[in-house]
Amino acid sequence: MSSMMLSEDVLEMCSVRVGETLFGIPVTRILEILGKPATHPVPLSPDFIGGLAHYRGEVLTTVSLRRLLHMSRHETSEDVLVFEGDDGYFGLLVDEVCEVLTVSPAEFESNPSTLDDRRKSLFAGTYKLQSGLLVMLDPDRLDPVRLAGLELRVA
Amino acid sequence: MDDLTREFLIESQEGLDRMERCLTELEERPEDRELLADIFRSVHTIKGTTGFLGFSRLEKLAHAGENLLGLLRDGKLLANAAIISALLSLLDQLRKILVNIEASGGEGEGEDAAMIARLLELQEPQTRVGAEAKAEQGPIEKSKKKRKPRTKKQTEEKGLTKTAAPEPEGRAMEVYQADPQVVQPPRAMVNTAESTLRVDVDLLNRMMNLVGELVLTRNQILQRVSADSDMTLLSRRLDMVTADLREAVMKARMQPVSHVFSKFPRMVRDLAQQLNKRVRLVMEGQETELDKSLLEAIKDPLTHSVRNAIDHGVEAPHVREAAGKDAEGTVKLRAYQEGSYVIIEVSDDGGGMKVERIRDKALERKLITRERAAQLSDRELMQLIFLPGFSTAEAITNVSGRGVGMDVVRTNVEKIGGKVEIDSRPCKGTTLRLRIPLTLAIVPALIVSSRGQSFALPQGALSELVHLSAEQAKMQLEWIEGAALYRLRGKLLPLVFLDLLLGQREEGRYDGEAYIAVLNAEGRRYGLVVDGLADPEEIVVKPLSSVLKQIGLFSGATVLGNGEMALILDPGAIATRANISVALEEDTHDVMEAEARSGAAEYLLMQSGNEHTAVPLDTVLRIERIPRNKLEWLGGVPVLRFEGALLPLHNLGAEGDEMTVVVCRDGLRHVGVAVSQVLDVAEGRPLEEAGTHTAAQNVTLLNEKVTSIVPLEAVPALPIGAMETMQ
DSSP states (O other): OHHHHHHSSOEEEEEEEETTEEEEEEGGGOOEEEOSOOOBOOTTOOTTEEEEEEETTEEEEEEEHHHHTTOOOOSSOOEEEEEEETTEEEEEEESEEEEEEEEOGGGEEOOOTTSOHHHHHHEEEEEEOSSSEEEEEOGGGGOHHHHHHHHHHHO | OOHHHHHHHHHHHHHHHHHHHHHHHHHHOTTOHHHHHHHHHHHHHHHHHHHHHTOHHHHHHHHHHHHHHHHHHTTSBOOOHHHHHHHHHHHHHHHHHHHHHHHHSSOOOOOOHHHHHHHHHHTSGGGBOOHHHHHTTHHHHHHOSSOOOOOOOOOSOHHHHHOOSOOOOOSOEEGGGOOHHHHSOOTTOHHHHHHOOOOOHHHHHHHHHHHHHHHHHHHHHHHHOSSOHHHHHHHHHHHHHHHHHHHHHHHHTEEETHHHHTTHHHHHHHHHHHTTOOEEEEEEOTTOEEEHHHHHHHHHHHHHHHHHIIIIISOOHHHHHHTTSOSSEEEEEEEEEETTEEEEEEEEOSSOOOHHHHHHHHHHTTSSOHHHHHHOOHHHHHGGGGSTTOOOOSSOOSSSOSSOOHHHHHHHHHHTTOEEEEEEETTTEEEEEEEEESOSSEEEEEEEEETTEEEEEEGGGEEEEEEEOHHHHHHHEEEETTEEEEEETTEEEEEEEHHHHTTSSOSSOOOSOEEEEEEEETTEEEEEEESEEEEEEEEEOBOOOHHHHTTSSEEEEEEOTTSOEEEEEOHHHHHHHTTOOOOHHHHHHHHHHHHHTTTOEEEEEEEETTEEEEEEGGGEEEEEEEEGGGOEEETTEEEEEETTEEEEEEEOOOOSSEEEEEEEEETTEEEEEEESEEEEEEEEEEEEOTTTOOEEEEEEEETTEEEEEOOGGGSOOOTTOSOOOOO
């Protein structure tokens, strides 16, 4: 993944905010952004599932980034980014979607060793921006199918 | 694979299917020239195309077959059992090669010389007949471009079935004379070919999905427009167009059951030969249509049921003769539509199910205890065959008894929202009845709520609803060490609390009012306790992602008319999770209901003042307790307001502050019947007028008492015109 990134000159990242942290996701991977749709809770679902959202006639399973990071629930409704995963589409719930940023491979650094294992497995690295850090997210790592496998192994 | 080859495969497979059907028919009517011409045409087409595409094995085989068929068609040879068997095995070989081509693009290796030699040998003149004898009837047959449908009554006279002349019309259609045009138009009919089009099933699925989406959007729009009259008009149009469109797309997905039925003549023939039995297959209602995906889903259960009927049902010829029956047994396949269900019956005129043997086998397999067995009635014992791990075949034959039991049939049918019922009489035979919903994509469901969240409960599994007020719930829910039970008409019904099951509530006593949805899933009967009920709705089923499927309690999700999303509960999975076991006693209810359909029907018995009245149970949608002061009058008609919709009321002068309103279906509209209280569900017997013997209208015999039936159609229509119907 990262080697592919490096071969490009500049990358466009959609920045999203969860809590205090700014995350970046390559815009090419985003199918659509849904502005604060209603989500429907699913009882007994794994903790990281943010509920169901309505997306183009289908029922979209969403992953809550907040809960992946063991943060408390967001009080108001969240924005949803739609990706294509192994098992069809899935959504990622974030506090809010911010602007699109341009980053260059030169600014990239891999995860710091001090990060806990959980976060290491979720984050793909960091871009050092002038204004701060942009934590890189790889949608493949957020696929609910993969996350469910991960939860099982932890359990 | 190129398009040409793909097209060739589809056409050849269709041709071979038709050939198979015709061949089994030919056995009954070896002289039918049109059948022969039809078979000849199928083989000829394959030969022609294969030469062109360079499939030499197919070409050689088809050529050998064509030669033999040519002689048959020209009347120089008379079809006999040996020839038909040879042609059937030729068919199998051709099919095998087609499968190879589909899988690998090549014909694969194989030895065809023996088959070709066999076909050549059969062309020898010992079976030939004088061409002159045939000449008389030949031209007449040939001049007919279109075959008339040849239906006949099921007569016992065997002579009739042998003749090819048109016979009196009748409802039953014997398979060997089934008109192939009903099933599939012969190639000769150019018009059909021009007016039809092959469509990818994926595209149809996508269309269905989009239509579902449109239905939801329409529902939401309809709920929002009420003020603006222009918008109301437009939304009405949208409503109608959507309904029509949905119907059209659903229709496009429908296929006649003959697609599945057409496999059976050959199978029955082969099986009967293998088991040394004589079996006649009668098929009825082949034109009945069913959604393609459902048709696929019932193929296996149906095949298994037919195998069972022949293997276990029909007795050997000498046994039959000893019992004074025709040596030839009859297996009947019948399909017909009943409401939003298609019923497929597989019946045989064999010895019926032997309850003693079923009981012994169940005891041997330790499926029930001896004490339990002694308590069960014959009917209840019959239900045992649906238990997993049950098989009564004395010897494990090639035919049945391979571990695929009736439980699999039932599970498969229930998976698609259907039901299986069985009825058997000693010496008379057994009838298995599969009840299949017309379509999978849209299902009627009851919307229930649990702790503020809505869930959809498919109505297929729902048998009745019980409402308990908070006080009643406290009194009437009974407990054995944490397991909740409810006495439903004297029998204990195990209860499952939905909120507890879904982790919405901690363990402990239930408080608040309770609705018990009495469910019957895969023979397991239990009550699902929810805290709220909404209207029944036709829901569009959306699949869940694999992660959520793993939870195991939801079969999908849907978007409701109010725009809210709801998870669809899977009654079978809930029963499994809650350790509900198969209830044998209550299952008989369904069987009796099926049996009762002939004369008696079930009614809801109600009381208003001192009078007893009834409504047919199948019209009842729900029952509500409503304060009397909610009753309003509109143009002389008592009405009730329900979530923005008006309900015309049949007021039987109930007294008291509260009244019970039974909401019934009358055609498309809903009608309320106000009574003092609901008493019971009972079976009604029709009554007739003394002397004239005409059936008495609007009256029935319930619990040995003459009871009047509320005439729902007589409830006056609302003066504002038709009520809004959601779907």
